[in-house]
Structures are given as structure tokens and as C-alpha cells.
Amino acid sequence: MVQGKKLKLAICRGATCSGCDIAFLDIHGQILQVLEKAEIVFAPTIMDAKYKDVEAMEDNEIDLCFYHGSVRDSENEHMAHLMRQKSRILIAFGACACFGGIFGLANVTNRDGIFEEVYRSTASTDNPEFITPETRYVDKGGHELSLPRFYDDVFALDDKVDVDYYLPLCPPITEQIMTCIDAVVSGDLPPRGTVIASEKTLCSECDRTKSEERRIDRIYRPHEVEIDQEKCMLDQGLLCMGPATRAGCGTICIKANVPCRGCNGPTKEAFDQGGNFLNLVATIFGVNEEDLIEDDITRIFKQIKDPLGTFYRFTLPKSMLRRVKK
Ligand code: SF4
Ligand code: SF4
Numbered sequence: 001m002v003q004g005k006k007l008k009l010a011i012c013r014g015a016t017c018s019g020c021d022i023a024f025l026d027i028h029g030q031i032l033q034v035l036e037k038a039e040i041v042f043a044p045t046i047m048d049a050k051y052k053d054v055e056a057m058e059d060n061e062i063d064l065c066f067y068h069g070s071v072r073d074s075e076n077e078h079m080a081h082l083m084r085q086k087s088r089i090l091i092a093f094g095a096c097a098c099f100g101g102i103f104g105l106a107n108v109t110n111r112d113g114i115f116e117e118v119y120r121s122t123a124s125t126d127n128p129e130f131i132t133p134e135t136r137y138v139d140k141g142g143h144e145l146s147l148p149r150f151y152d153d154v155f156a157l158d159d160k161v162d163v164d165y166y167l168p169l170c171p172p173i174t175e176q177i178m179t180c181i182d183a184v185v186s187g188d189l190p191p192r193g194t195v196i197a198s199e200k201t202l203c204s205e206c207d208r209t210k211s212e213e214r215r216i217d218r219i220y221r222p223h224e225v226e227i228d229q230e231k232c233m234l235d236q237g238l239l240c241m242g243p244a245t246r247a248g249c250g251t252i253c254i255k256a257n258v259p260c261r262g263c264n265g266p267t268k269e270a271f272d273q274g275g276n277f278l279n280l281v282a283t284i285f286g287v288n289e290e291d292l293i294e295d296d297i298t299r300i301f302k303q304i305k306d307p308l309g310t311f312y313r314f315t316l317p318k319s320m321l322r323r324v325k326k
């Protein structure tokens with residue numbers, strides 16, 4: 001950055017719940033530090049902003065863009081390309097942008113399946129002609145209206161454009177947001193493609209007592225047991241994704257006595273977070289990883305209310321499965 005010049009910062013949204021926008025507001029007093037260093041030039045959720053303002057900018061005019069949410073329709077993709085073109089540094093912000101996130105679980109079905117459910121099958125829907133959103137509509141006065149095209153698949157940001165850095169979690173925490181901004185201001189940037197989190201697993205930063213040899217014979221949901229706050233959750237039969245998840249969040253959920261759901265994504269070694277965790281669960285059930293057969297998987301899955309949502313809650317589009325065929 002040029003000395004004394006403010007960073008041009010953008011916060012762009014894709015398919016998002018906007019919890020990632022709230023993460024920015026959650027930095028509370030530190031927003032003043034951000035505003036000392038940065039001028040927010042585009043953030044449609046928190047200030048008036050028009051796409052045409054971004055389109056009018058020079059290429060690379062934005063110094064740092066945080067893109068949150070996954071890519072689910074043609075508008076999300078258009079904005080991903082536009083922000084890439086206009087931004088020097090593009091960060092996939094939050095689990096949805098990094099891995100497809102919660103919305104990525106929609107890859108169990110496709111556009112037709114979702115439209116069938118939303119515009120016909122639900123009990124509260126009265127739509128006998130099965131009218132669904134069209135991408136183009138011309139009214140009686142000849143005015144043309146358009147809507148984004150809804151895709152069959154949910155994508156992570158880097159499935160569509162090049163991404164410089166990844167900041168996972170659902171949503172990212174203040175400390176990491178400030179780390180990113182400071183790094184861009186100082187110019188002291190990590191290698192391109194870096195995930196702004198630890199290379200270790202969450203268990204490495206968790207101070208609960210772990211047993212030497214894990215063995216369980218039943219899986220519990222958190223409301224079914226009184227959770228011992230000192231002991232490892234997995235040792236208590238609770239599915240805690242810590243062993244298959246990157247450290248870096250400070251074990252926030254564990255400290256609140258809630259098992260980790262894996263929102264920081266897999267470590268580099270784990271690659272497929274859900275598959276990795278399934279192997280581990282099989283092992284603690286006494287099944288040898290190499291001998292893992294369908295019967296064992298069925299036996300384990302019978303005890304889990306929502307296996308896909310448990311193992312791939314944030315990462316289905318980036319997993320080896322990528323989507324589930326109907
Ligand atoms: S990462 Fe979490 S908070 Fe951010 S958009 Fe996705 S679901 Fe919402
Ligand atoms: S499995 Fe969960 S509770 Fe157990 S050590 Fe790892 S992070 Fe901590």
C-alpha cells in the first residue's frame with residue numbers, strides 16, 4: 001500500500017445468510033481501526049451500493065474484496081467475476097465461499113427438485129399451474145424484467161474464479177478479519193492460496209482430556225447426555241469434528257460445550273473432511289479403516305440422525321462426493 005493512502009475495501013455477497021456481514025459488524029469498536037485504514041467502497045448489505053458503481057471502476061481498483069456466500073445462481077457468478085476483475089486481492093470469506101458451505105447441501109438434489117419442493121409440493125403452496133420463476137419476463141407495457149438463472153449445483157467461489165486467500169469459519173472471527181486487513185495494509189502477505197487458519201487440527205488446540213485409546217459403542221446427540229466439560233466429546237460418544245477440522249477458531253464451540261461441526265474446513269492432509277471423519281468414527285467403533293465395508297457404514301449411519309449433514313455440513317461441493325445423484 002502507498003503510505004498514507006486508505007485501502008479500498010469491498011464486501012460482496014453471493015448466496016449467503018449474511019451472517020458473514022454481521023461478522024464485520026461484530027468487530028464493534030475495532031471498526032474504527034478498520035475505517036482508519038480502509039475506505040469501504042462496496043458493501044451492499046450494509047450501505048447503499050450499486051453494481052454499476054463497481055462496473056465503472058478500473059480493473060484492480062479495489063485493494064481487498066471479501067466475497068462471502070456460495071455461488072448458486074448467475075447473479076452470484078456475475079458478481080464473482082466482476083469482483084475478481086476489479087480487485088487486487090480476492091478473499092473467499094467464510095465457509096460458504098471457501099467450500100460451498102451449508103447451502104452446498106442443496107447438491108443432494110438439483111434445480112428441478114428444489115423448484116418441485118418449493119413451488120408445488122409443500123403443504124402451504126397453492127400453485128396448480130406450477131408457475132416457477134423465469135429468467136426473462138416482458139409485461140403488457142413491453143418492459144422487460146429479468147431474474148438470475150438458478151443453477152443445478154452450488155459452487156465454492158474458486159470453482160468460478162481465482163481466489164487469493166481463504167478465510168473459513170461460519171462466520172470468520174474478528175481476529176482473522178483484522179489479520180487480513182493488517183496484512184494487506186502492511187504488504188506482508190502470505191503465499192497466494194493460503195488458508196488463514198492453522199495447519200493443525202482443532203484437537204491440537206483443545207484442552208479437554210483425551211483418552212489414549214478411543215472406543216465407543218453408541219453415538220449420542222448433545223441433548224441426550226449431560227456433557228462432561230473436561231472430557232473429550234468424542235470419548236463421550238458425541239460427534240465432534242475436531243480431528244478432521246483446522247484449528248484457528250480458539251475452540252469457541254467446545255468452550256460453550258457444543259461439539260465442533262467443522263466450519264473451519266479440513267486440514268491440508270485431511271482433504272475430504274467428511275470422509276476423513278467417517279474413517280475416524282469407524283475406527284473408534286472398532287472397525288479397521290482398511291476393512292470398512294458397507295455394512296459397517298450402515299451400522300454407524302443408523303445411529304446418526306443426518307449423516308450427510310453431519311459429515312459434510314460445510315464442504316459437500318468441495319468433497320470427493322461433490323454432489324449426490326438422485
Ligand atoms: S459462512 Fe456461515 S455466516 Fe457466512 S454466509 Fe455461510 S452460513 Fe452464513
Ligand atoms: S474431538 Fe473435540 S472435544 Fe475431543 S479433543 Fe478434539 S476438539 Fe476437543
Ligand code: SF4
Pocket residue numbers: 169170202245246249250251252253254259260261262263264265
Ligand atoms: S469449534 Fe468447530 S464449528 Fe465451532 S467455530 Fe471452531 S471450527 Fe467452527
